[in-house]
Amino acid sequence: MKRIAVFTSGGDAPGMNAAVRAVVRNASFHDMHVYGIRRGYEGMIDGDLERLERRDVGNILHRGGTVLKTARSQRFMTPEGRRSAYETLLAHDIEACIAIGGNGTFTGASVFTEEYDIPFIGVPGTIDNDLYGTDLTIGFDTAVNTAIEAVDKIRDTADSHNRLFFVEVMGRHAGFIALNTAIGSGAASALIPETDTTIEDLVEFLKMGARRKKLFSVVIVAEGNKNGNASEIAAQVKEKFDFYDTKVTIIGHLQRGGSPTALDRVLSSRLGFHAVEGLVKGHKNVMTGLVNGKIKYTPFAEAITKSKSLDNDLVRMAEILAL
Numbered sequence: 001m002k003r004i005a006v007f008t009s010g011g012d013a014p015g016m017n018a019a020v021r022a023v024v025r026n027a028s029f030h031d032m033h034v035y036g037i038r039r040g041y042e043g044m045i046d047g048d049l050e051r052l053e054r055r056d057v058g059n060i061l062h063r064g065g066t067v068l069k070t071a072r073s074q075r076f077m078t079p080e081g082r083r084s085a086y087e088t089l090l091a092h093d094i095e096a097c098i099a100i101g102g103n104g105t106f107t108g109a110s111v112f113t114e115e116y117d118i119p120f121i122g123v124p125g126t127i128d129n130d131l132y133g134t135d136l137t138i139g140f141d142t143a144v145n146t147a148i149e150a151v152d153k154i155r156d157t158a159d160s161h162n163r164l165f166f167v168e169v170m171g172r173h174a175g176f177i178a179l180n181t182a183i184g185s186g187a188a189s190a191l192i193p194e195t196d197t198t199i200e201d202l203v204e205f206l207k208m209g210a211r212r213k214k215l216f217s218v219v220i221v222a223e224g225n226k227n228g229n230a231s232e233i234a235a236q237v238k239e240k241f242d243f244y245d246t247k248v249t250i251i252g253h254l255q256r257g258g259s260p261t262a263l264d265r266v267l268s269s270r271l272g273f274h275a276v277e278g279l280v281k282g283h284k285n286v287m288t289g290l291v292n293g294k295i296k297y298t299p300f301a302e303a304i305t306k307s308k309s310l311d312n313d314l315v316r317m318a319e320i321l322a323l
């Protein structure tokens with residue numbers, strides 16, 4: 001294999017640049033030419049790509065965001081868009097692609113590789129950590145660290161004013177960020193999509209805290225939880241229990257930016273490096289993951305259809321430690 005392409009797609013995640021660097025450097029080691037496609041599938045459709053050499057990916061490992069830019073592409077969802085993307089790859093004699101993104105990106109790759117015979121290897125890059133076939137995704141650790149730092153600050157002011165704060169964190173369909181933020185910041189509770197905590201349950205829990213002289217409280221709300229957004233939940237709780245002065249903070253896209261943590265830098269480097277190793281060994285249409293500390297290749301079909309379950313022990317522990 002002589003010419004490959006790499007691109008980032010979906011939401012950006014801290015560590016994507018480290019993964020791009022690892023792909024380019026290892027592919028160069030194997031005497032391959034690498035093309036960087038800008039703006040994910042959008043750039044693939046538009047022919048927006050250029051050759052990347054070793055020096056082109058210097059000084060990016062520590063930077064957040066993605067130097068290749070990213071996009072959510074409506075056009076790639078159509079057969080016409082995917083045909084244009086294929087024509088771009090043909091025109092540049094690209095023999096394989098390395099896709100850095102989340103479940104949507106690999107769903108797109110799966111559809112594309114059923115239509116066209118070009119091998120793809122996936123690198124899990126999403127702050128949501130919602131991919132089966134890897135214990136961690138690129139950007140998750142940095143996002144959790146950012147959220148915890150924010151909650152530490154909220155605690156100071158919540159404590160000073162005896163207030164109840166609802167802090168909303170990202171996680172479209174998954175509670176990994178919320179649960180880990182709650183544990184790491186010592187929050188009273190986490191409302192996550194994977195559990196069935198109702199407003200009544202939460203109110204009972206907060207009442208118990210108040211009886212135990214808890215003068216302030218922080219509740220972490222995953223955006224994908226079943227009770228609504230943080231403001232809606234705050235309003236419902238206030239109606240049933242108005243002991244605390246209640247405030248809402250949405251951390252939002254702060255969680256997607258910033259320099260990657262050490263863990264994310266090493267993870268991204270390993271996954272990017274082994275994506276190229278996978279291609280060299282003849283793997284195709286698989287996602288490179290890290291399972292129990294070891295590199296594992298999981299077919300796209302499994303990575304996107306199987307769901308990664310939350311560790312129930314962590315859920316139980318979070319509840320007990322918060323009491």
Ligand SMILES: Nc1ncnc2c1ncn2[C@@H]1O[C@H](COP(=O)(O)OP(=O)(O)OP(=O)(O)O)[C@@H](O)[C@H]1O
Nearest residue numbers: 010011072073076077101102103104105107108126
């Ligand atoms: N069924 C599909 N068919 C074709 N392309 C798809 C499909 N699903 C997703 N894609 C492509 O993958 C892109 C990225 O997906 P998505 O926006 O869901 O982000 P993601 O990769 O899941 O990352 P993140 O969740 O971190 O934002 C989509 O914008 C679209 O171009």
Ligand SMILES: O=P(O)(O)OC[C@H]1O[C@](O)(CO)[C@@H](O)[C@@H]1O
Nearest residue numbers: 011126127128170171172223256
């Ligand atoms: O930046 P956008 O396109 O609004 O996407 C936000 C979504 O992307 C993610 O950050 C990553 O999937 C989700 O947690 C969040 O719901």
Ligand SMILES: [Mg+2]
Nearest residue numbers: 102103104126
């Ligand atoms: Mg996703």
